[in-house]
């Protein structure tokens with residue numbers, strides 16, 4: 001009897017939670033299951049959340065008719081996500097609340113509770129690493145997992161392991177997710193969307209033409225609206241269209257790095273490893289105010305908050321042993337628009353006063369007429385404090401070039417580990 005020990009083929013999974021924020025809310029309000037629910041609008045106040053809990057009851061006992069409806073919502077703002085029943089009305093992430101109210105006035109609206117989502121985020125990721133240790137964190141509700149050498153990771157192309165992970169996450173959290181398993185991250189990321197919600201898609205190299213080429217170019221993580229527009233002007237709509245263009249033509253039209261990258265992705269090639277623990281690119285702290293604050297009227301209050309944020313970032317840097325030289329700020333106005341500015345200084349620092357000084361200069365470069373909802377401070381271009389030269393600059397050595405357009409493509413990176 002010959003033992004068959006085939007060399008494992010590379011199998012990479014992308015896992016994304018289903019309607020994440022909304023699904024977490026439904027855990028505490030199970031009475032909303034099956035209904036159109038959107039998450040967005042004003043921040044939760046503790047007393048507001050429990051206002052109508054019947055005597056001796058829990059949040060699950062709050063009667064349906066007391067939940068706020070979209071049609072009664074006054075104020076601006078956008079939706080972070082919507083339950084699948086709400087999506088049937090055409091509602092989705094980043095849509096204005098006013099527009100959503102027109103599409104589905106009877107939808108229930110709940111405020112965001114980031115702390116709760118972060119708790120569940122940690123929980124589901126822990127379940128995964130206990131089963132498959134090589135996991136790359138890609139933000140609050142998604143990860144890449146290397147299935148190649150994990151038990152069950154090769155069976156049915158990874159479907160067996162994907163099923164186990166889905167089941168384990170559900171048992172631990174009550175939440176569902178969708179998983180794509182493919183030869184690499186690029187295709188896995190697309191595949192996780194194929195059978196949403198609560199689905200699994202398994203893609204092999206041979207499926208490129210039939211499953212990937214018919215998709216619009218926008219489905220490639222890294223081809224954003226601008227690049228897509230330009231591609232469309234050249235009659236390139238699908239990934240298949242892209243694959244049929246000459247590599248040289250793409251380079252001539254999109255530049256050396258991006259053009260070559262586009263050619264590779266269209267042919268389904270992507271060698272990026274699943275990175276378990278990345279060195280932080282930046283550290284940031286931000287705070288959403290309980291009420292909107294105005295730069296002039298609430299100057300002292302804002303100033304104190306700003307200083308405190310700088311101190312916290314400095315403490316984070318010092319505790320973790322990092323120094324940085326790019327200092328930035330982020331503001332969110334009352335209309336939810338975001339402004340960011342940053343400035344790179346000539347030496348690395350982790351000093352609260354230095355950070356405050358440069359962040360203060362950044363603040364002078366943003367419009368401050370509108371009231372503010374949020375303020376954030378970030379320090380980037382980090383290096384380990386121990387590797388610093390005596391003069392506060394980096395000893396000779398490269399900084400390492402990034403790949404072209406490998407970001408989330410739809411503003412997703414703004415929601416990932418770093419707060420900017």
Ligand code: TTP
Pocket residue numbers: 016017018019020021022079080081082093094140141196197415
């Ligand atoms: P997504 O994974 O893009 O969306 P989702 O989990 O809500 O739904 P799906 O089943 O299609 O995956 O984003 C994860 C969370 O990030 C989402 O629940 C809310 C938040 N988010 C925003 O706040 N703004 C946005 O524009 C998007 C897209 C998401």
Ligand code: MG
Pocket residue numbers: 016017018019020141
């Ligand atoms: Mg999701």
Ligand code: MG
Pocket residue numbers: 016017141142
């Ligand atoms: Mg996601």
